[in-house]
Each structure stands twice: as structure tokens, then as C-alpha cells.
Amino acid sequence: MRLVIATCSVDYSGRLTAHLPMAPRLLMVKADGSVLIHADGGSYKPLNWMSPPCKLVVDDDIWSVTNKAGEELRITLKEIHSDTAYELGTDPGLIKDGVEAHLQELLAEHVQTFGEGFTLVRREYPTAIGPVDLLCRDADGKHVAVEIKRRGEIDGVEQLTRYVELLNRDPLLAPVRGIFAAQLIKPQAQFLATDRGLECVTVDYDLLRGMESDVLRLF
Amino acid sequence: MRLVIATCSVDYSGRLTAHLPMAPRLLMVKADGSVLIHADGGSYKPLNWMSPPCKLVVDDDIWSVTNKAGEELRITLKEIHSDTAYELGTDPGLIKDGVEAHLQELLAEHVQTFGEGFTLVRREYPTAIGPVDLLCRDADGKHVAVEIKRRGEIDGVEQLTRYVELLNRDPLLAPVRGIFAAQLIKPQAQFLATDRGLECVTVDYDLLRGMESDVLRLF
DNA sequence: TTATAAATGTCGTCC
DNA sequence: GGACGACGTTTATAA
Numbered sequence: 001m002r003l004v005i006a007t008c009s010v011d012y013s014g015r016l017t018a019h020l021p022m023a024p025r026l027l028m029v030k031a032d033g034s035v036l037i038h039a040d041g042g043s044y045k046p047l048n049w050m051s052p053p054c055k056l057v058v059d060d061d062i063w064s065v066t067n068k069a070g071e072e073l074r075i076t077l078k079e080i081h082s083d084t085a086y087e088l089g090t091d092p093g094l095i096k097d098g099v100e101a102h103l104q105e106l107l108a109e110h111v112q113t114f115g116e117g118f119t120l121v122r123r124e125y126p127t128a129i130g131p132v133d134l135l136c137r138d139a140d141g142k143h144v145a146v147e148i149k150r151r152g153e154i155d156g157v158e159q160l161t162r163y164v165e166l167l168n169r170d171p172l173l174a175p176v177r178g179i180f181a182a183q184l185i186k187p188q189a190q191f192l193a194t195d196r197g198l199e200c201v202t203v204d205y206d207l208l209r210g211m212e213s214d215v216l217r218l219f
Numbered sequence: 220m221r222l223v224i225a226t227c228s229v230d231y232s233g234r235l236t237a238h239l240p241m242a243p244r245l246l247m248v249k250a251d252g253s254v255l256i257h258a259d260g261g262s263y264k265p266l267n268w269m270s271p272p273c274k275l276v277v278d279d280d281i282w283s284v285t286n287k288a289g290e291e292l293r294i295t296l297k298e299i300h301s302d303t304a305y306e307l308g309t310d311p312g313l314i315k316d317g318v319e320a321h322l323q324e325l326l327a328e329h330v331q332t333f334g335e336g337f338t339l340v341r342r343e344y345p346t347a348i349g350p351v352d353l354l355c356r357d358a359d360g361k362h363v364a365v366e367i368k369r370r371g372e373i374d375g376v377e378q379l380t381r382y383v384e385l386l387n388r389d390p391l392l393a394p395v396r397g398i399f400a401a402q403l404i405k406p407q408a409q410f411l412a413t414d415r416g417l418e419c420v421t422v423d424y425d426l427l428r429g430m431e432s433d434v435l436r437l438f
Numbered sequence: 439t440t441a442t443a444a445a446t447g448t449c450g451t452c453c
Numbered sequence: 454g455g456a457c458g459a460c461g462t463t464t465a466t467a468a
Contacts, residue, residue, distance in 0.1 A: 015445095015446040034260075040309075044263075044463085045464080086224050086245075091242055188347075
């Protein structure tokens with residue numbers, strides 16, 4: 001990794017065109033040739049960048065970074081304040097502990113969240129257009145398809161609509177109702193879901209987790 | 220901006236929990252206190268980070284970065300290979316061109332792009348499921364909803380479908396047709412749009428911008 | 439402050 | 454390589 005502190009201007013031409021006036025910044029050149037231009041503030045997103053795979057060509061005080069798609073990042077250097085390089089090696093990588101998968105797991109074990117007498121048919125119930133998060137039966141034995149999101153937005157309602165429509169074509173399952181479950185459901189999604197005849201359930205993740213703890217505490 | 224090359228392990232605890240095993244990495248500490256941890260590869264996204272506003276507390280070989288929401292980024296340092304700091308000042312910022320807002324602006328002023336005799340009713344026409352980019356009337360005075368994208372993909376067609384369906388329920392507006400306008404329309408989006416009875420218009424951004432220049436040149 | 443849509447989104451996964 | 458969905462999405466903008 002090469003780190004250059006330099007006063008520079010930058011022009012990007014690709015999916016859009018963008019320009020950075022002359023100012024002091026950090027240029028980070030990674031081992032794969034990618035380049036990031038950071039200011040001393042903002043967030044983790046660089047002011048400008050070129051993602052790998054790409055190629056850096058240095059011609060005097062002009063750096064030109066290009067990729068296969070014909071995008072170009074052109075850096076014009078006025079003054080270099082520092083220029084250092086380090087060998088870091090490949091990173092072992094990040095270990096994550098997920099959230100959404102866990103939410104589905106918890107709800108699968110507590111389908112009564114959706115109503116008295118609910119039972120689980122199966123998780124990830126397969127269909128031609130992808131798996132339904134949960135397929136349940138209500139107290140009357142009727143099928144219910146459940147789509148689970150952390151945040152309920154319009155896309156999720158569309159997804160559930162497609163599932164319910166498809167499942168209702170199966171005479172062994174029909175009639176199938178749909179429940180849209182999320183930690184937070186946005187007003188527009190709520191409107192669309194209601195308009196489509198789908199029910200909305202707001203899920204309390206911490207409460208569910210608490211129920212899980214209670215179950216564990218019994219042993 | 221402080222740049223530290225160090226062998227470290229990292230633990231994040233907040234919206235999820237994540238862990239980075241001990242390895243050499245770049246730690247970037249910005250003037251606002253935010254911290255980025257970069258490996259020598261990947262893209263512009265750091266392996267881990269804390270966004271401002273946040274506070275960094277250094278206790279010997281443990282760095283703890285916390286924010287108001289109670290999230291914590293804990294960095295355990297084993298060995299520091301380099302530690303430097305620079306004063307960059309505030310950045311003048313990025314100037315962008317070619318974004319969707321500008322495209323909408325240009326099309327709003329040149330609705331005849333969609334057909335002879337087109338007039339604009341209004342931009343961002345409000346509905347219960349969100350604003351329609353452009354609502355126009357054609358030469359016959361019939362309403363036309365226009366959805367504008369930089370790149371026309373399936374989700375944009377879905378969006379327009381919803382708008383047209385909703386607008387057609389309003390007897391004051393019906394019948395409403397839909398036009399899907401984009402700089403580039405993907406074949407799948409084109410197919411779906413046609414299947415839904417929506418028209419597709421490919422927009423030449425540079426041409427539109429040229430027309431704008433022509434108008435300006437008259438003054 | 440809150441909510442909503444765009445993003446040079448990025449990133450994984452599946453096909 | 455393309456399509457699809459999640460993301461500690463982040464970011465900008467309007468209400």
C-alpha cells in the first residue's frame with residue numbers, strides 16, 4: 001500500500017463526470033492498483049476513487065487510472081508532501097454476526113407472533129421465483145406466506161405479492177394470505193401492502209430475543 | 220489526519236458484532252475523530268470503521284471509538300510500524316455532473332422529447348406511494364406519467380407500473396399512459412415495460428444538454 | 439428532525 | 454459474467 005499526501009486536483013469521467021479542485025489530500029494506492037482519494041473528514045467514502053480491476057499509469061505529475069469499462073480517474077499533482085509505501089499482505093478478513101438470518105430464525109420458532117394458533121409449515125419454502133421466508137398455517141389451517149425484512153420497504157411488498165400470487169395458483173395451498181413482517185415498516189410500504197390485501201406485522205427483535213433467552217433459562 | 224500502519228485486531232459492536240483477527244493494516248484517524256481501518260485490497264469500503272460524530276479514547280495499546288448510539292469500535296494494537304499526521308484543512312468538495320436530478324430538470328424543460336405537443340403538468344407529482352417524476356399531457360390532452368432513470372432497469376419499470384395503476388384510479392386523470400425514460404434501458408426492462416403497455420424512451424443526455432446550451436446562447 | 443429516494447452505491451450468492 | 458437482494462448500506466434532499 002502506497003500513501004501519498006499531495007496537493008492535487010482530480011477529474012473522474014465514467015458513469016458520471018466529477019471534478020475536485022486543487023487541495024491537499026491523501027492518495028491511497030492499494031496493491032491491486034485501486035486508488036482512493038480521501039479528505040480529512042466526511043465519512044468512510046472517499047471523495048473520489050477507482051475500484052479494481054484497474055491500471056495506474058504515472059506520467060510525470062499526472063496519474064491516470066483506467067478500467068476496462070473506459071472510466072478514467074485523472075489526478076494532477078501540484079506538490080507531494082509525503083510518499084510512503086508498506087507491505088501489508090492479504091487480510092484474513094472480517095467475521096460477521098448477522099442480523100436478518102437471526103430474525104428469521106427467531107420468528108420461525110415463534111410463529112405465534114403472527115397470531116394465536118399459528119404453526120410453521122417450513123422455512124425457506126421453495127417456489128419457482130425463489131424461497132418464501134416462512135410458510136405457516138393459521139388457527140383455521142389456512143396457509144399464510146410470511147416475508148421477513150429488517151426494514152420494510154416497497155421492494156419487500158412487491159416480493160411478497162409475487163409469492164402470494166404464485167402460491168395461490170397451487171390448489172393444494174390456496175387460499176394463501178400474506179404477512180409482511182419487519183422491525184420497521186415504512187408508511188409507503190404499509191400503504192401498498194394494505195392496498196394489495198397483505199397484512200403488516202411490526203416485529204420487536206429485542207423482545208423475541210428475550211423470549212429466546214427465557215426458553216434457554218429453563219434449562 | 221493521522222495515519223498509522225499497525226498490526227492490530229478489531230472488534231465492532233453495534234448494529235452487528237464483527238471481528239478482525241490480528242494482522243497488519245492501515246488505521247486512518249480523521250480530524251472529526253472518525254476512524255477507518257483499511258486493508259491492502261478490496262474496494263473503497265474499509266474493513267471496519269466508525270463514522271462521525273464519535274470519540275476516540277486511547278488507553279495504552281487499546282483504542283476505543285464510541286458514538287452516541289452506543290456503538291463501539293475497539294482496536295487492539297500489537298505493533299505500530301508507522302505513525303504520522305498531516306494537516307489537510309477542509310476540502311473544497313466534489314463537483315458532480317450527470318446525475319438523475321439534472322436529467323429530470325432537463326427533460327422537464329424539454330417534454331417534447333416524448334412527443335410533439337407534450338406539455339408539463341408538474342414535476343414530482345405527489346401520490347400516496349411517492350412522487351411521479353413528471354406528469355405531462357400529450358397532444359390530445361391525455362395524461363402521461365414519466366419515470367426517469369439514469370439506467371433503466373426492472374425496478375424502475377415496477378415503480379412506473381405502480382404509479383400508472385394508481386393514477387388511473389383517479390377519474391380526473393384517467394386514462395394515464397406511462398413512459399419509461401432513461402439514458403440506457405436494459406433489454407429485460409424494455410421487455411417488461413412493453414409487456415405492461417408502457418413506452419420506452421432512450422434519452423441522449425449530451426444532446427439535451429446541448430439544447431440547453433443553445434437556449435442560453437440566445438441571451 | 440424525520441422520511442424518502444439515489445448511489446460512480448458495494449458486496450455476497452446463486453446460477 | 455449477469456441477476457438479485459442485503460447492507461453497520463451511506464448520502465443527499467425535501468417535508
